[in-house]
Amino acid sequence: xxxxxxxxxxxxxxxxxxxxxxxxxxxxxxxxxxxxxxxxxxxxxxxxxxxxxxxxxxxxxxxxxxxxxxxxxxxxxxxxxxxxxxxxxxxxxxxxxxxxxxxxxxxxxxxxxxxxxxxxxxxxxxxxxxxxxxxxxxxxxxxxxxxxxxxxxxxxxxxxxxxxxxx
Amino acid sequence: xxxxxxxxxxxxxxxxxxxxxxxxxxxxxxxxxxxxxxxxxxxxxxxxxxxxxxxxxxxxxxxxxxxxxxxxxxxxxxxxxxxxxxxxxxxxxxxxxxxxxxxxxxxxxxxxxxxxxxxxxxxxxxxxxxxxxxxxxxxxxxxxxxxxxxxxxxxxxxxxxxxxxxx
Numbered sequence: 319x320x321x322x323x324x325x326x327x328x329x330x331x332x333x334x335x336x337x338x339x340x341x342x343x344x345x346x347x348x349x350x351x352x353x354x355x356x357x358x359x360x361x362x363x364x365x366x367x368x369x370x371x372x373x374x375x376x377x378x379x380x381x382x383x384x385x386x387x388x389x390x391x392x393x394x395x396x397x398x399x400x401x402x403x404x405x406x407x408x409x410x411x412x413x414x415x416x417x418x419x420x421x422x423x424x425x426x427x428x429x430x431x432x433x434x435x436x437x438x439x440x441x442x443x444x445x446x447x448x449x450x451x452x453x454x455x456x457x458x459x460x461x462x463x464x465x466x467x468x469x470x471x472x473x474x475x476x477x478x479x480x481x482x483x484x485x
Numbered sequence: 486x487x488x489x490x491x492x493x494x495x496x497x498x499x500x501x502x503x504x505x506x507x508x509x510x511x512x513x514x515x516x517x518x519x520x521x522x523x524x525x526x527x528x529x530x531x532x533x534x535x536x537x538x539x540x541x542x543x544x545x546x547x548x549x550x551x552x553x554x555x556x557x558x559x560x561x562x563x564x565x566x567x568x569x570x571x572x573x574x575x576x577x578x579x580x581x582x583x584x585x586x587x588x589x590x591x592x593x594x595x596x597x598x599x600x601x602x603x604x605x606x607x608x609x610x611x612x613x614x615x616x617x618x619x620x621x622x623x624x625x626x627x628x629x630x631x632x633x634x635x636x637x638x639x640x641x642x643x644x645x646x647x648x649x650x651x652x
Contacts, residue, residue, distance in 0.1 A: 323620070352523055356608065357533070358608070359609055364607065387496045447612075453490070454493070462496055477525035484618045
């Protein structure tokens, strides 16, 4: 049953991003699909993150995050940043710190830099709202990677309940 | 300047949905792109809606919404539901009410039925969290419409600020 619920949710269209976080000297980055725009003025992005994620502490302390948009040919980068914390995942790629210190990847299609302006519990995740304070398109000819392209990379199918239940 | 900010935000990948709302005998539906999954268990969707939208009152009173996933060849439907309120936008298409009364479109690729479980202010919009209580894939061979395909249909480029500003 969870397989068919997983298939249903795959009808929703998402991109694939490397989200960067930083606090003082410490920074990290991880692959995420649950990012979307939620306001025009001010321009806000929402990021849904598992509060048990190894980068959540840095996000809470640094009160900022970057959203680096991956391109269609960057599945290896998506897999790299989807690995569990441990080694320095930022050692292998070129990046520069934004004004808040968050990592901006030189090889991304585009990046956004966001300041934390609010949060809201959302089931097994937390929605973090970020005001976009800067952003840049680095490769206007690229096409963004879609979550569908990543197949079963993140093992998400196992995380759904077996059936829907009313509240 | 707002044109380049608009181009930057087009690097984010979204789908296109017809969101249905209902309260008692009244129901309505509108086109939306700002929908994403935000939790696995319970399965939650977030919908970002302008609180001045003509359907927001029905959404608040009915405490439920449907998310009907449009297919790649359904630009006319997307344009139809993007029109301002007035005529009965649900008169022209076949639909059935979900258990909460919200309209489920027979021609969608898939639909989700959600119960309002929370909300959170988000700039010029409101994020509404819906617990998915039912859902179905109607056309597994279809591909979902992407927001990029709708071009300038919604006039979004004019809604961004002229420049980014820190908090």
